[in-house]
Amino acid sequence: MTRKCLRVLNTLFILVYGIACTKVFFKGTNINFGLVQYRNAVDISKQKTMSHCMILCKRNIKCMTFFYNAKTGECVLHSKTFKYNQPELNSGNWKMYLFEVADTRCVSNASGFLYYRSLDLCYNFNAEHYIDYTGHFLPTCASYGAELLRIESQDRQTYVEHILEGRPTTRVAIQGRSESPGFVWTLFDGSPLSYTNWRLPGPLTGDYYVQIFEEDQWTEQRNFNVDKDAIFLCEIR
Template identity: 25%
Template sequence: MSKKLRMNLRLGLIVVLIAKVICYQGASFVIEMEDIRFDLWIISSLYARSRLDCSKTCEIHGTCLSFQYSPLNGQCRLFNTIFLHQDAGVSDIGWQYYIVSNRRCRDPFIDGRVLDICFMFAGFHNLTEAKTKCAANNSNIISITSAEQNQFLSRLAGTFSYLSLPGASYKRPFIQGSWGGTAWILDNGTPLVYTNWDIGHPMITSNRRYIKFLDGQWRATIPDFIRSVFCTYQP
């Protein structure tokens, strides 16, 4: 099944690119990039007779969020992340990259599967804009509630390492949370249930009372910097 090709570029990042969809037992996988090979965060590498067989393998692997298949040699690679831009890979003719489609999540969100979240990349914004963007999609800035989710965001943010962006802050996403005066709290006022502060942090000041994500560690930040934004909700 094919749809009209749509591309929305934001500072060179592919936000939406739909060219072809394959389906397996109610799950769909959307092709995002072609002729690019990704060598990072491979959770399984095998040979498959077809794209459909490769997608079946991804479907039964609970942590698989995307896969690559090359019809030229039958190679199938499974990933526990998604790649947001082709610069995270290398040029290699024949490779086709698929992202797991919404499943339990409404468009344009992606199902995080075992993480039990629906997520989307919402571009680059300051904190006020980020909250507005996520709210417009009936979601919130990503909140980290476990070590597994922290590792997940680390992989997502890691794809920015290969991009030339206007500033370092663009590669350091906002995390939901703020200093409430006596404790760090989520947007709904409840305390954080998980933290992963960097050594010597958080360093709280009058305006440095929000959270940024840097190489898997957390630090306090001001709301004015432009950062990458991921919106999430629970399916």
């Protein structure tokens, strides 16, 4: 007897190896129709259908988006959403899909949170705004039940550089601050920074917050500066 699996709304129950149905929640929209990018792909292969391409994405924890060409069967997996830059090639017959796994803390909603499984990172992008950590960046993240993005490892730093490629402004607010009396750099919960990427010769001493700046290196930034803009990322931990 042939077993069948059903699609209900955006939930696809896929028959895997003819044995069991795997529940996969995904958002599939025709984003950038006709465009694709091979550079920095986490995997490139030939697959019979879009569903097979999606299964491949599900098995690869670095996959967040996938491109599928129904004419050629090409399947291209990527670890980002191309927020700030378009895929590079226009070759027709391509559709791009955002992959989401059901039952995580990070199912997409109006706040646009995305889940990168490889780093267990649930984050969103927020619009460019003049620099205001305590008056805008932190309250905005808190309104989502989130906090300003932490970068606690080289893997996180590398990934953040990847997803920020092509951003419209150089400055990116991230978590970390130095305050009196000791002027020790810590996360907002008071724990020391376990990883840093300071631009040489290092940060100034004083009351400052952390920002990503030129060449994705870190520099200090005052709490408030109406003459300078930054984008910021929030994360749900």
